[in-house]
């Protein structure tokens with residue numbers, strides 16, 4: 001397969017050695033690479049940490065709308081057909097208007113609706129104790145399943161799912177439905193995750209819409225204490241959010257909030273198993289948990305990319321002209337292994353200080369849930385490390401084949417855990 005086709009193939013992302021090899025070559029040989037694969041509108045692949053930050057900072061010029069995530073032309077066509085799009089004004093193909101599809105004032109206003117919820121001070125007040133309790137519940141479950149389990153499938157997926165769904169106000173009985181829909185949406189390129197071909201991705205979005213429209217009606221009729229109530233009853237410029245914007249808001253919180261965190265937890269555990277000296281260091285020095293969490297997130301980098309489009313004027317990056325209208329793919333996984341930032345980028349070190357990774361992005365769109373994600377990951381590893389006598393892998397792990405959100409889908413392990 002040609003380089004440009006490999007760069008957009010879901011299978012490349014399912015194979016860690018292959019994707020890291022490709023990105024290392026790109027950083028070295030052509031870090032601002034014009035990528036023109038078969039079946040895709042061409043775009044620039046941005047592989048260096050400094051360039052990713054530079055583009056993210058210039059969010060007035062480099063917009064998320066109309067192309068925030070990479071899709072092939074067939075998928076773009078199918079999405080647009082679902083709602084009579086693309087939008088004639090902006091060119092957006094997705095029927096959703098989530099925070100990641102917005103820019104400027106609009107984005108600031110919509111983000112402002114829930115920003116306070118996700119601030120560390122409010123998380124500490126409302127959620128920290130609950131996360132610690134849930135971390136214990138899931139380590140207990142791991143112990144019950146022992147001495148062996150598939151950590152990715154049996155544990156890592158459920159804990160962040162439960163945290164985010166309880167914040168949002170989705171009842172526990174609907175969590176499996178949400179999990180399935182998120183996996184279908186993000187892992188659409190992976191045969192183990194995707195819906196049957198006939199149905200495609202558009203119906204996944206339609207199912208989300210149906211579910212969340214009912215939720216809006218319920219929260220408007222009977223407001224509660226959950227995040228869904230804040231969204232359903234929120235006002236922008238004095239008016240309630242439209243139906244598309246409301247459902248899109250739930251969808252971004254519901255989906256962005258767990259797959260990413262689950263991937264970090266599963267990938268983090270594998271990194272610790274593969275680096276027994278680092279596992280020992282963390283066990284002996286639990287005060288290193290904060291730096292360990294950031295290192296885990298850098299190491300795993302579950303979100304492989306987001307896209308931006310140049311609104312003008314033309315822009316020069318490393319001598320290449322990014323023309324007005326050109327799209328760029330910010331390759332976070334590559335930025336987080338950039339040898340220029342970390343000469344030892346391929347070493348996993350739980351005590352890494354000043355970890356300026358870009359796994360949460362940067363600038364106006366920087367991950368809204370980053371403090372929550374870190375709190376969850378820290379609570380989990382604190383509980384696990386404190387009770388773990390031994391752990392080893394019993395077979396190969398497998399990665400989700402997706403150019404967007406990836407991580408381990410299987411991690412078979414054998415272990416000895418102590419009761420709390």
Ligand code: HEM
Pocket residue numbers: 056099100101111164252253254256257258260261264297301302303306332358359360361362363364365366367368369370372373
């Ligand atoms: C380790 C876990 C996570 C990772 C690696 C991650 C990564 C990211 C990245 C890369 C972005 C785009 C940033 C940019 O464009 O500059 C993002 C945006 C976002 N994330 Fe996360 N995320 C994680 C967990 C969460 C959690 C727990 C939530 C909770 C709801 C969340 C909610 C969001 C939202 C709402 C946005 C859109 C923000 C905006 O466009 O203004 N994420 N995340």
